[in-house]
Amino acid sequence: MKYYLGAVCLILGAWLVYQAIVHRRAVIDARTRAAAQQREQHIRRELEGMRLGLAPIFVIGVLVTGFVLAAIWFVVDKQGVFSILDIAGFLLVLMAYAFWMSVRIQYTPIGLESKHDAPE
Numbered sequence: 001m002k003y004y005l006g007a008v009c010l011i012l013g014a015w016l017v018y019q020a021i022v023h024r025r026a027v028i029d030a031r032t033r034a035a036a037q038q039r040e041q042h043i044r045r046e047l048e049g050m051r052l053g054l055a056p057i058f059v060i061g062v063l064v065t066g067f068v069l070a071a072i073w074f075v076v077d078k079q080g081v082f083s084i085l086d087i088a089g090f091l092l093v094l095m096a097y098a099f100w101m102s103v104r105i106q107y108t109p110i111g112l113e114s115k116h117d118a119p120e
Contacts, residue, residue: 003086006087008089009086010089010092012093012096013089014096016100017096017100052105055102059098059102062094066090067091070091
């Protein structure tokens with residue numbers, strides 16, 4: 001049972017990175033289609049500033065929390081319940097989540113046609 005958490009976290013981290021890349025490609029394709037149709041992506045200026053301003057604070061908060069929890073793991077886990085793979089997997093999934101969230105914030109589909117509404 002010692003390595004299961006780390007393995008699951010590694011798989012979840014890889015899936016989050018894959019989903020972020022797929023989302024980024026879909027939004028870039030939607031922006032390209034909108035530019036070809038002479039349309040623009042419309043986002044309210046106040047929301048745009050808040051979205052871009054709060055993104056780094058969110059990412060830093062997630063990463064600092066993850067590193068603090070990993071440090072606590074090293075201090076508290078005297079019996080070796082968790083392995084290095086478990087802790088590394090936990091940190092990887094947090095970094096992947098921060099990456100996924102930053103991509104979702106930077107490449108928003110607001111004001112574009114949905115990737116499900118794309119013409120075939």
